[in-house]
Amino acid sequence: MKFPTATYRLQFRNGMTFDRARDLVPYLKQLGISHLYASPIFTATSQSTHGYDVTDANEIDPAIGGRGGFDRMAEALKEAGLGLILDIVPNHMAASLETPWWKDVIEHGKESRYAHHFDIDWSRRLTLPVLGDDFEVVLEAGDLAIKPDPETGKPAFAYFDAFYPLNPSTYDGRGTEILETSDKAALAQLHDQQPYRLMSWRDAAHDLSYRRFFEVTGLAGVRVEDEAIFEDSHRLILELVRDGAVQGLRIDHIDGLADPKGYLDRLHRAAGQDCYIVVEKILGASEQLPADWPVSGTTGYEFIAALSNALVDGQKIEALQSAYQDLVEEHPDAKAQLRAAKLLMTGRNFEGEVSVLVGLAAKIAEDAGCPLPESDLKAALSEILIAFPVYRTYGTPEGMRADDKALLDHVIETITGSDHTVSTEALALITGILKGDVPNSSMQGSVTFCTKFQQLTGPIMAKSVEDTLFFRNNMLLGLNEVGAEPIRPDFSLDHFHREMQVRKERQPFGISGTSTHDTKRGEDARTRLYAISEAPHIWSEAVADWRAINSKAVRELPDGPAPEPEVEWMIYQALAGVLSPNFNTQDEKAVEELKKRFLTYLEKALREAKLRTDWGDSREEYEEAVLGYASHLFSSYNKDFLGYFKKTIKPFLEAGLANSLAQTIIKLMAPGIPDIYQGSEGFDFSLVDPDNRREPDYETLSKRLATAQKPDADDISVWHDGSLKQYVTATLLDLRKSTPDLFNEGDYLPVKPQGSSAAHVIAFARMHADEAVLVVLARFTLDRDGVQVLPPRLAEVTLEMPNGLRDRRLHDVWTGEEIETSDVLDLAGADKAYPFLVLKTLR
Numbered sequence: 001m002k003f004p005t006a007t008y009r010l011q012f013r014n015g016m017t018f019d020r021a022r023d024l025v026p027y028l029k030q031l032g033i034s035h036l037y038a039s040p041i042f043t044a045t046s047q048s049t050h051g052y053d054v055t056d057a058n059e060i061d062p063a064i065g066g067r068g069g070f071d072r073m074a075e076a077l078k079e080a081g082l083g084l085i086l087d088i089v090p091n092h093m094a095a096s097l098e099t100p101w102w103k104d105v106i107e108h109g110k111e112s113r114y115a116h117h118f119d120i121d122w123s124r125r126l127t128l129p130v131l132g133d134d135f136e137v138v139l140e141a142g143d144l145a146i147k148p149d150p151e152t153g154k155p156a157f158a159y160f161d162a163f164y165p166l167n168p169s170t171y172d173g174r175g176t177e178i179l180e181t182s183d184k185a186a187l188a189q190l191h192d193q194q195p196y197r198l199m200s201w202r203d204a205a206h207d208l209s210y211r212r213f214f215e216v217t218g219l220a221g222v223r224v225e226d227e228a229i230f231e232d233s234h235r236l237i238l239e240l241v242r243d244g245a246v247q248g249l250r251i252d253h254i255d256g257l258a259d260p261k262g263y264l265d266r267l268h269r270a271a272g273q274d275c276y277i278v279v280e281k282i283l284g285a286s287e288q289l290p291a292d293w294p295v296s297g298t299t300g301y302e303f304i305a306a307l308s309n310a311l312v313d314g315q316k317i318e319a320l321q322s323a324y325q326d327l328v329e330e331h332p333d334a335k336a337q338l339r340a341a342k343l344l345m346t347g348r349n350f351e352g353e354v355s356v357l358v359g360l361a362a363k364i365a366e367d368a369g370c371p372l373p374e375s376d377l378k379a380a381l382s383e384i385l386i387a388f389p390v391y392r393t394y395g396t397p398e399g400m401r402a403d404d405k406a407l408l409d410h411v412i413e414t415i416t417g418s419d420h421t422v423s424t425e426a427l428a429l430i431t432g433i434l435k436g437d438v439p440n441s442s443m444q445g446s447v448t449f450c451t452k453f454q455q456l457t458g459p460i461m462a463k464s465v466e467d468t469l470f471f472r473n474n475m476l477l478g479l480n481e482v483g484a485e486p487i488r489p490d491f492s493l494d495h496f497h498r499e500m501q502v503r504k505e506r507q508p509f510g511i512s513g514t515s516t517h518d519t520k521r522g523e524d525a526r527t528r529l530y531a532i533s534e535a536p537h538i539w540s541e542a543v544a545d546w547r548a549i550n551s552k553a554v555r556e557l558p559d560g561p562a563p564e565p566e567v568e569w570m571i572y573q574a575l576a577g578v579l580s581p582n583f584n585t586q587d588e589k590a591v592e593e594l595k596k597r598f599l600t601y602l603e604k605a606l607r608e609a610k611l612r613t614d615w616g617d618s619r620e621e622y623e624e625a626v627l628g629y630a631s632h633l634f635s636s637y638n639k640d641f642l643g644y645f646k647k648t649i650k651p652f653l654e655a656g657l658a659n660s661l662a663q664t665i666i667k668l669m670a671p672g673i674p675d676i677y678q679g680s681e682g683f684d685f686s687l688v689d690p691d692n693r694r695e696p697d698y699e700t701l702s703k704r705l706a707t708a709q710k711p712d713a714d715d716i717s718v719w720h721d722g723s724l725k726q727y728v729t730a731t732l733l734d735l736r737k738s739t740p741d742l743f744n745e746g747d748y749l750p751v752k753p754q755g756s757s758a759a760h761v762i763a764f765a766r767m768h769a770d771e772a773v774l775v776v777l778a779r780f781t782l783d784r785d786g787v788q789v790l791p792p793r794l795a796e797v798t799l800e801m802p803n804g805l806r807d808r809r810l811h812d813v814w815t816g817e818e819i820e821t822s823d824v825l826d827l828a829g830a831d832k833a834y835p836f837l838v839l840k841t842l843r
Contacts, residue, residue, distance in 0.1 A: 001273065001274050001275070001276055001296075002083070002247070002274070002276075003276060003296070003509050003673065003744060004033075004034045004035040004083065004085070004248070004276065004509075004673050005032075005033075005034040005673070005733070005736045005737050005740055005743070006032060006033045006034055006035075006668075006673065006674045006675070006676065006733050006736060007033060007034070007035045007036070007037040007085060007511060007673060007674070007675045007676070008028050008031070008033040008035070008036055008037060008675070008676045008678070009037045009039070009513075009516065009517070009675055009676065009677045009678055010024075010036060010037065010038055010039065010678050011039045011050070011517055011678055011693050011695075012038060012039050012040075012041055012051060012061075012064045013039075013044075013048060013049055013050065013051060013063065013064060014049055014693060014694070014695060015695050016064070016695055017064045017065045017069060018041075018064055018065035018069030018070050018072060018073040019065055019069050019072065019073070021036070021038075021073050022069075022072055022073040022076040024698060024702075025073075025076045025077060025080050025082065026080070027698065027701070027702045027705065027706075028080075028082065029080045029081070029082060030705055030706070030730070031676070031681060031705060031729065031730050031733065032729075032730050032733025032734050032736075032737060033082070033676060033733065034082060034083060034737070035082060035083040035084060035085050035247065035248060035276075036077060036082060036083070036084050036085070037085045037087070037248075037250065037511075037675060038084065038085065038086055038087060039051050039087050039517065040052055040054065040086075040087050040088065040089055040252075041060055041061060041064065041070065041086065042054050042056060042057050042058075042059060042060060042061060042088075042089075042236070043055050043056040043059045043060070043061040043062070043063075044061060044063075044094065045094050045096050045098050046063070046098060048063075049690055049693060050517065050689075050690075050693065051087075051089075052089050052092075052219070052252065053093075053094040053096070053218065053219060054089050054092075054093045054094060054099075055093065055094050055096060055098045055099040055100070056099070056100065057089075057093070057233045057234070057235075057236065057237070058232075058233075058235050058236040059236070060236070070245075071245070074245040074246075078244075078245075083247035083248065084245065084246050084247055084248070085246070085247065085248035085249065085250055085276065086237070086240070086246050086248070086249055086250065087249075087250040087252060088234075088237055088249055088250065088251060088252065089252045089253075090222065090224045090230075090233065090234070090251065090252070090257065090263065091213060091221060091222060091224075091252060091253045091254075091256035091257055092212075092213040092219040092220055092221050092222055092253075092256070093118070093219070093220060093222055093233075094218060094219060094220075095210070095212070095217065095218050095219060095220035096218065097162060097163065097164070101114040101117055101118070102114075102118065102220065103165065105117075105118060105120070105126065106126065106128070106164060106165060106195075106196050107165035107166070107167060107168070108167065108168075108195070109125075109126065109167060109194075109195020109196070110122050110195065116223060116226065116229070117222060117223060117229050117232065117233070118210055118220045118221065118222060118223065119210060119211035119220070119221035119222065119223050119258075120209060120210045120211075120220075121209045121210065121356075124209055125194070125195060125196055125197045125209065126195055126196040126197070126209055126210065127196070127197050127199055127203075127204075127207060127208050127209040127210070128164065128196050128197065128198050128199065129199050129200065129201045129202075129203060129204035129208065129217050130159065130162065130164075130198060130199075130201065131159065131198055131199060131200050131201065132200070132201070133200055134199070134200050135188075135191065135197075135198050135199060135200075136188075138159070138198075139184055139187060139188060140184065143159060143160070144157055144158070144159055144187060144198075145157075145158045145182070145187075146158065146166075146178055146179055146181050146182075146187065146190070147163065147179065148179060149163040149165060150163065151163075152165070154166070154168075155171050155178045155179055157191065157194075157198065159198070164194075164196070164198065166178070166190070166194065167193070167194055167195055170190060170193040170194065178190070201217065202616065204217040204352070205348060205349055205350070205351050205352055205616075206351040206352045206355065207352055208352050208353075211452075211455065213253070213256065213459075214459045214462060214463060215349050215350065215459065215463060221256065221455075223258070224257060224258075224263055225257065225258040225259045225262060225263065227266070230263070230266055234267070234270065237249070238270050238271060241271045241272070241275050242271075242272070246275075247274070247275065247276060248275060248276030248277065248278070249267070249271065249275060249276070249277050249278075250277075250278050250279075250280065250299060250511075251264075251267075251277065251278070251279045251280060251295075252280050253280055253458075254279040254280060254281050255281060255282075255391050255392050255455075255458040256455060256458065256459075257455075258451045258454075258455065259396055259451075260279075260293070260394060261290065261292065261293055261394060261396070262396070264277070264279070264293050264294055264295060265294060268294040268295075276296055276509075277294070277295045277296060278295060278296055278297050278298060278299055278510060278511050279293070279295050279297075279298055279299070280298070280299045281298045281299070281301075281391070282301050282302075282391055282461075282462070282482065282483050283298065283301070283302045283390075283483070284389055284390035284391070284485075285389075285485050285489065287390050288502070288506050289506065289507060290394060290401075296507065296509035296510060297506075297507030297508075297509055297510020297511065297672070297673075298507065298510050298511065299510075299511045299513060299516070299675075300510060300511040300512045300513040300516075300672065300675065301481075301482050301483025301513075301516075302483050302499075303503070303510075303511075303512045303513065303514075303667075303670075303672060304481055304482070304483055304484075304513065304514060304519070304526075305481065305483045305484045305485065306495075306496055306499035306500065306503075307496070307514070307663055307666065307667075308478070308479060308481075308484070308491060308530065309489075309491050309492055309493065309495040309496035309499065310493055310496040310662070310666065310762055310779065311527060311530045311659050311662065311663065311779060312476075312478075312479070312491040312530050312533045313491070313533040313534045313780055314490055314491030314492055314533075315759075316533055316534065316535075316536055317476070317488075317491060317533050317536075319536040319537065320475060320476060320532065320533055320536035320539070320540075321475055322536075323536055323537070323539070323540035324474070324475040324540075324566070324569065327540070327543070327565045327566065327569055328564075328565055328566040328569075329565075332473070334473075334486065334487045334488065335487060337469055337472060337473060337486075338464065338465070338469055338486045338487065339386055341464040341465070341468040341469045341472070342385065342386040342460060342464040343382075343386065344464070344468065344610060345460045345463050345464045345468070346382045346385050346386065346460060347382070349463060350456065350459065350460055350463075353452070353456050353459075354378065354381060354382065354385070354456075355378075356452065357381055357449060357452055357453060357456070358374050358377050358378045358381060359374070360445060360448060360449045360452070361377045361381065361429060361430055361433065361449060362374050362377055363442075363445060364429070364433055364438060364442065364445050364446060364449065365377070365429050367442055367445070368429075368438050368439060370425070370429070372423070372425060372426055372429060376422075376423035376425070376426040377423075377426045377429070377430070379422055379423065379426065380422050380423055380426035380427045380429075380430055381426075381430055383415045383420055383422050383427075384411055384412075384415065384427070384430060385456070385457060385460050387411045387414045387415050388411055388457045388460075388461065389407075389410075389411070390407070390457075390461070391457060391458040391461050391462070392454045392455075392457045392458045393407060393408065393434075393454055393457075394454070395434065395436075395450050395454065397443075397447045399435075399436050400434060400435055400436065400450075405435055408431060408434060408435065412427060412431055415427065433446050433449050433450065434449075434450055434453065436450075464486075465486045466482055466520075467608050468608065468609065468610055469486050470484075470486075470520065471605050471606075471608040471609040471610075472609045472611065474566055474567070474569055474570035474573065476529060476530075476532060476533060476573075477520075477521070477529050477570065477573045477574060477577065478521070478525075478526040478527070478528075478529030478530050478532075478577070480520055481519060481520050481521075481526065482516075482518055482519055482520065491533075493759075493762065494750075496762075497748075497750035497764065500670050500671055500748045500750075500764070501748050501750075503670070503671040503672055503748075504671035504746075504747065504748045507672070508671050508672065508744065508745075509672070509673055509744070510672050510673065511672065511673050511675045512667050512670065512671075512672030512673060512674050512675065513667075513675040513677065514526075514663055514664070514667055514675075514677070514680065515677035515680045515684045515686070515692065516675075516677055516692075517677075517689060517692060517693055518689065519688075519692060520688050521574075521577055521578075521685075521686060521687055521688060521692070522680065522683075522684030522685050522686035522687075522692060523660070523663065523677070523680055523684050524656065524657075524660045524680070524683045524684050524685050525577035525578060525684070525685045525686065525687075526577070527656050527659035527660045527662075527663050528576065528577055528652055528653060528655070528656025528657075528659070528660070528685075529573060529576065529577050529652075529656070530656070530659055531651075531652045531655035531656045531659055531782060531788075532573070532576075532652060534655060534780050534781075534782040535651065535652075535782050535786040538651065538786040539652070542572075542648050542649070543568070543569055543572055545648070546568075546572055546641075546645065546648075547565070547568055549641060549644075550629065550632060550633065550638075550641070553628065553629045553632040554568075554629060555625040555628070555629075557621060557622060557625060559612065559622075562612075562621075562622050562625035562626050562629070563625070563626040563629050564612075567606075567626060568629075570605065571602065571629070571630055571633075572645075574598070574601065574602070574605070574687065575598065575633065575645065576645075576649045576652060576653075577685065577687075578594070578597070578598065578685050578686075578687055579594075579646060579649070579653070579685065580683060580685050581653055581657065581683075581719075581720040581721070582720050582721060583646065585642040585643040585645075585646055586639075586643070588636075591634055591642065592634070594634070595630075595631065595634040597687060597691050598630060598634070598687070599627050599630060599631065600687075600690075600691065601687040601688055601691060602626065602627060602630050603623060603627065604688060605688070606622075606623060606626060633645070650788075651782055651786045651787060651788045652782075652788075654719075654788040654789075654790050655781050655782045655788040657719050657720070657790065658778055658779075658781045658788070658790070658791075658792040658835075659779070659781075660683075660725060661719075661724065661725060661728065661777075661835075661836065662762065662777040662778065662779060662836070664725055664728060664729060665728065665732065665775060665777055665836060665838065666762070666775070666777070668729065668732040668733065668736065669732065669743075669764075669766060669773065669775045669838065670748065670764070670766075671748050674733075674736075676729065678695075678696055679695075679696025679697070679698075679701065681701065681725065681726045681729045681730075682696070682697075682700075682701055682704075682722035682723075682725065682726050683722040683725065701726065704723055704726060705726060705727075705730060710727060711723050711724045711727050713791050713814070713835050714791060716790050716791070719790050719791060728814075731813060731814065732813070732838065735773070735813055735838075735840065739771055739773075739840075741768055741769070741771070742766055742767075742768045742771045742772070742773065743766060745768045746766040746767050746768035746771070746772075746773075747766070747767050747768065748764060748765075748766060749764060749765045749766075749767060749802050750763070750764050751763035751764055751765055751774065751776075751799050751800070751801075751802065752799075752800060753795075753797035753798070753799055754797060754798045754799070754800065755795070755796060755797040755798055755828060757795030757796060757797055758795070758797050759780065760778060760779055760780045760781070760795040760797075761776060761777070761778065761779065761794060761795050761797050762775075762776070762777040762778075762779050763775065763776045763777070763799055765802050765804070765805060767802065767804045767805075770804075770841070770843070771840075771841055772802075772804045772805050772808075772840075772841045773813075773838065773839065773840045773841070774799075774801075774805055774810065774825075774837065774838075774839040775836075775837070775838055775839075776794060776799065776825075776827070776834075776836065776837040776838075776839075777794075777836050777837075778792040778793065778794050778795065778835065778836065791835040792835055793833040793834070793835060794827055794833065794834045794835070794836070794837065795827070796827055796828035797827050797828060798824050798825070798826050798827065798828060799824060799825040799826075799827070800823065800824055801821055801822070801823055801824060801825055804841075805821060805841070806821060806822065806823050807821060807822060807823075808820075808821050808841050808842075809821075809841075809842045810839035810840065810841060810842070811839065811840045811841075811842050812837065812838070812839055813838040813839070813840055814836070814837075814838060818842070819839060
């Protein structure tokens, strides 16, 4: 296998086509990446902005150029010596009339050829949660009729612009007569005869007959564990791999599959030994990928989490937490917050999935001769789901792995040691089902329970933590990132170094990303917010000042102020993260564009928090009040505020730029395959999706790199416009390409700084055979008064050299200078102050 040296993630759609990507190939080659890493390219719903709502996995989407455009792009990549990695979506397809397989299932029910391609419970009619209200209400309002489908001419239930085909057996020989049906009773009777049931979208959470992706009813689970279905859904994917157009695959949401290892084994055999495969998998604290999975690693969420240990000031985080708690006038317990979020998911958002499991468990208990009340089983199951610390276990019909059994035992110990009253018999039964030791139980029933349980723990974790808790706890928004721990660990450089050493041992070829299409904010926004941890007192004083200035924009509602203080804090942090260094607060057009982006983000943040408003039950009065407050910050009658705000956050802005460069260099030099998310080689100050899927300014990026002029790191402007970050990226990618064994095989060695300012330096080495590179970076660059001066300077410390770097001549990759080492490198006695060092051994 030819491993990538670096990947470049490109989001197709939203204007990005294959031909436009082909035009970028010279730029990408000059930047130094080895593989283009493409978002899903297969046909998706007509309004898709991301491609994960696949409608035809065996067709390349005509909307982005079709097969012809793809072939042109692939040929351009090949000519440039670049590879291609595809993001594929085996877990689900769009539950849409645009999906031929799904539409056939709607029309023919269990008799459809594709009836078992989707994970559907065929013990009842297929539920279609597509109506704005209950069926009876919609029917009475006259919003349902029988009309010919414009595409097929066949009779269908017409609901506005959607046409749900009738099963042929319900109108065979009566086509004209059926089309003339207008009597509501007759329509209701005809509906009852269909293999599907039209229902309100609000009922999906508790009454759905198919497995969905998380809580997205528009995405239906696919049964790729079945070999025939695997082949049906992977025909074109494997053709592209075998033809040599594609060299790697990124597997979306591996934890959603019934049997992840079985799927990966089959894919590995089908794709061949030379295909590079990584999986989207969120790892819990101390969790590693199963060692027997035939993959090179994950897509790198845990790498982002590890970086926070290097760049967040753990010594001051308590002061920030204290200031936040004083503002909200309460001291929320993190464990209690997590429990509340998980209770909401198990009791409401995933009520239907939990009920199905309870019913299965009750049947197993009855068959085993030990019937239990469903109320006891539901309480026990809910507590297990709430206490589950990772996304899932990986049991199969052959049994549960030893480490998964140990995890389950730990979960049960946690529950029994808590003050939550749960039936021990119900806990024992569910544990027994999962471990496969319930006597006299149906093998099929137990397997079904285990599979559905394992496919549910991940969605509950994701929606509880990433999409609820992380929008409730606003203390430091940069920490609220996919892959981060909900209960904050201690932040320490030692922890970061340990994580990198583990990464080298367990997944040296996993992807190391810092921004993705799913991150909550862009990488440069995140590193700027990390800087708040360096000066909590300055931040909290600034928030108090801003709140006082804008206090008249707060509205008093019956249930309290809008926005409440913690939401004001969140608004100011989000705004602090999104402003680019060169943002002109007097440019009315730019301000209006930013306002639009920010309000879209804020609405999503409020609804995801699920406190005073929600996606399913939005409170317009509250939302209007909070969005009105945010609009006030951008308003023409408050035009001086934005300029004042930017001036106030200048120390954090500049410290964030120092953090940004440190993060970039770590990503490029640490274990793993660095990924550059589209445009983030410059700057990425994006908010949560869809904001982070906007197309970058490739014209500026290309022109800047094409000049081949090395920026002067002492020139503040190159820090502010992103050109320094871009050029450093290109320089270090070139280093990786020229010494692949060093970065593919090289050890990771922490280098400990000595001196009074040691806490302000990150240093590590990569070593392989006679090759080595030493990396020295600044951190915590704000001084006690909250002043940040660019460029940052490495603290005056002494570094004890590892053996492979002692008494060597080292080449400064950035300046071209040569440095002689002994057993130490003394930066305190250096003639020059460096903003960073990347030193490579000379042969």
